[in-house]
Amino acid sequence: xxxxxxxxxxxxxxxxxxxxxxxxxxxxxxxxxxxxxxxxxxxxxxxxxxxxxxxxxxxxxxxxxxxxxxxxxxxxxxxxxxxxxxxxxxxxxxxxxxxxxxxxxxxxxxxxxxxxxxxxxxxxxxxxxxxxxxxxxxxxxxxxxxxxxxxxxxxxxxxxxxxxxxxxxxxxxxxxxxxxxxxxxxxxxxxxxxxxxxxxxxxxxxxxxxxxxxxxxxxxxxxxxxxxxxxxxxxxxxxxxxxxxxxxxxxxxxxxxxxxxxxxxxxxxxxxxxxxx
Amino acid sequence: xxxxxxxxxxxxxxxxxxxxxxxxxxxxxxxxxxxxxxxxxxxxxxxxxxxxxxxxxxxxxxxxxxxxxxxxxxxxxxxxxxxxxxxxxxxxxxxxxxxxxxxxxxxxxxxxxxxxxxxxxxxxxxxxxxxxxxxxxxxxxxxxxxxxxxxxxxxxxxxxxxxxxxxxxxxxxxxxxxxxxxxxxxxxxxxxxxxxxxxxxxxxxxxxxxxxxxxxxxxxxxxxxxxxxxxxxxxxxxxxxxxxxxxxxxxxxxxxxxxxxxxxxxxxxxxxxxxxxxxxxxxxxxxxxxxxxxxxx
Numbered sequence: 356x357x358x359x360x361x362x363x364x365x366x367x368x369x370x371x372x373x374x375x376x377x378x379x380x381x382x383x384x385x386x387x388x389x390x391x392x393x394x395x396x397x398x399x400x401x402x403x404x405x406x407x408x409x410x411x412x413x414x415x416x417x418x419x420x421x422x423x424x425x426x427x428x429x430x431x432x433x434x435x436x437x438x439x440x441x442x443x444x445x446x447x448x449x450x451x452x453x454x455x456x457x458x459x460x461x462x463x464x465x466x467x468x469x470x471x472x473x474x475x476x477x478x479x480x481x482x483x484x485x486x487x488x489x490x491x492x493x494x495x496x497x498x499x500x501x502x503x504x505x506x507x508x509x510x511x512x513x514x515x516x517x518x519x520x521x522x523x524x525x526x527x528x529x530x531x532x533x534x535x536x537x538x539x540x541x542x543x544x545x546x547x548x549x550x551x552x553x554x555x556x557x558x559x560x561x562x563x564x565x566x567x568x569x570x571x572x573x574x575x576x577x578x579x580x581x582x583x584x585x586x587x588x589x590x591x592x593x594x595x596x597x598x599x600x601x602x603x604x605x606x607x608x609x610x611x612x613x614x615x616x617x618x619x620x621x622x623x624x625x626x627x628x629x630x631x632x
Numbered sequence: 633x634x635x636x637x638x639x640x641x642x643x644x645x646x647x648x649x650x651x652x653x654x655x656x657x658x659x660x661x662x663x664x665x666x667x668x669x670x671x672x673x674x675x676x677x678x679x680x681x682x683x684x685x686x687x688x689x690x691x692x693x694x695x696x697x698x699x700x701x702x703x704x705x706x707x708x709x710x711x712x713x714x715x716x717x718x719x720x721x722x723x724x725x726x727x728x729x730x731x732x733x734x735x736x737x738x739x740x741x742x743x744x745x746x747x748x749x750x751x752x753x754x755x756x757x758x759x760x761x762x763x764x765x766x767x768x769x770x771x772x773x774x775x776x777x778x779x780x781x782x783x784x785x786x787x788x789x790x791x792x793x794x795x796x797x798x799x800x801x802x803x804x805x806x807x808x809x810x811x812x813x814x815x816x817x818x819x820x821x822x823x824x825x826x827x828x829x830x831x832x833x834x835x836x837x838x839x840x841x842x843x844x845x846x847x848x849x850x851x852x853x854x855x856x857x858x859x860x861x862x863x864x865x866x867x868x869x870x871x872x873x874x875x876x877x878x879x880x881x882x883x884x885x886x887x888x889x890x891x892x893x894x895x896x897x898x899x900x901x902x903x904x905x906x907x908x909x910x911x912x913x914x915x916x917x918x919x920x921x922x923x924x925x926x927x928x929x
Contacts, residue, residue: 541751
């Protein structure tokens with residue numbers, strides 16, 4: 356049909372072949388890019404930029420044992436919160452799939468509540484627990500406070516992910532497990548959950564990356580220097596130097612954590628696909 | 633005598649006893665009164681058109697489907713009793729599924745041994761040995777460390793059979809074990825099943841493989857519309873069917889090239905009485921079968 360009409364209607368001007376058209380569009384794209392780079396090079400003062408964002412002497416001063424402590428603290432805050440969130444998130448996911456109505460409602464209320472309010476408020480609220488309940492303090496303070504606060508928030512997100520993962524495991528898997536005499540609990544634990552976690556590894560890693568960045572919220576807490584994480588550390592230095600450089604260094608440190616993480620997961624996924632698909 | 637008064641025969645030879653089994657999904661009645669007994673060492677093949685309830689019947693036997701009404705006794709113990717130890721009774725019946733349902737995160741050996749360790753509480757070494765033995769029985773002794781995804785469909789189904797056999801069951805249930813396989817892979821699975829039958833295993837097999845049923849079955853059940861229409865030795869039910877419905881089904885299955893378009897749809901609609909019967913003589917107006925609004929998928 357279209358072939359006929361295109362030959363009968365004589366084209367008024369010579370049309371480009373699709374290949375030539377694509378070629379021209381590509382040329383235009385490159386031209387725009389080159390133009391933008393040239394303009395940027397002409398207008399931006401590289402020296403000034405470096406003085407503001409990446410002053411070498413301040414970079415050197417930023418590096419030191421305290422940066423190491425902050426780096427390790429960021430990892431400790433994140434890892435603890437992630438483990439807690441993972442355990443609590445799994446429990447919540449199982450509650451959401453429970454036969455018992457009240458468990459489902461509780462889990463849903465929990466999720467909606469903690470997904471709906473800012474993490475920083477949760478963190479501040481938990482940091483004031485000692486004031487609200489005199490004599491009360493989380494174990495491993497300040498780590499315990501951060502773990503519980505961030506863990507509870509991330510559990511809300513993770514529970515939804517894990518629930519979806521559990522439901523993505525084919526029904527036949529449970530039937531096969533049950534037909535071998537496994538109880539419902541054992542089928543869940545030995546057959547469904549291992550497959551579910553495999554399915555949700557990528558989204559859970561995203562959660563871990565988000566959590567790494569959310570650990571920066573710790574900077575709102577009044578902490579001793581030993582409890583500083585990257586953001587608090589970078590901000591303090593930036594204030595005292597009146598320069599952004601320490602914050603840029605801190606930001607790059609986050610990339611040191613998050614980039615290998617995403618790379619690692621991508622590799623694990625490929626290996627799993629090779630093994631199981 | 634009502635079904636609630638039914639007692640198991642108490643005979644050790646009557647391994648599966650089914651009395652007046654009914655099963656509905658919502659308004660759809662899939663099984664409407666099935667009564668039969670499978671004896672020790674007997675191979676029973678269940679045949680019939682799609683939607684006739686044969687898979688549902690098999691799944692009711694190990695309670696993967698909860699019957700709406702009726703009673704089932706496994707080795708003279710009632711599995712339909714609400715207080716029955718269903719998990720334990722299931723260890724006595726191996727089940728093989730159409731879609732294999734192997735555990736993809738476990739190797740072939742682990743697939744076969746996990747229930748031995750976790751359910752029967754066997755020693756892991758012992759379980760591994762039993763698993764290896766059964767993999768060898770299905771001709772896959774060298775594939776123990778492969779994951780399901782690394783095997784062909786036929787191999788996966790044989791691992792599934794080995795997995796069920798590892799529990800040392802009294803009987804085996806097969807739910808269309810070859811329907812998801814490429815034609816050239818069917819033979820391996822069927823030959824494993826034939827060996828099992830020759831070894832005296834009690835088997836209930838839902839299948840479309842008429843040649844297999846004819847050769848291996850001791851008894852054939854032809855199901856249609858939720859009831860057993862005809863049952864008997866294969867040479868009678870398949871070789872010389874008495875019922876018109878059996879004949880119609882067999883002619884469609886054995887010579888699918890010469891079936892008129894729409895015949896199966898019409899037959900399907902009649903079986904399920906979903907299309908309105910316009911002229912009242914049991915014949916449907918042409919075409920209603922295919923477009924019948926109440927058609928059951």
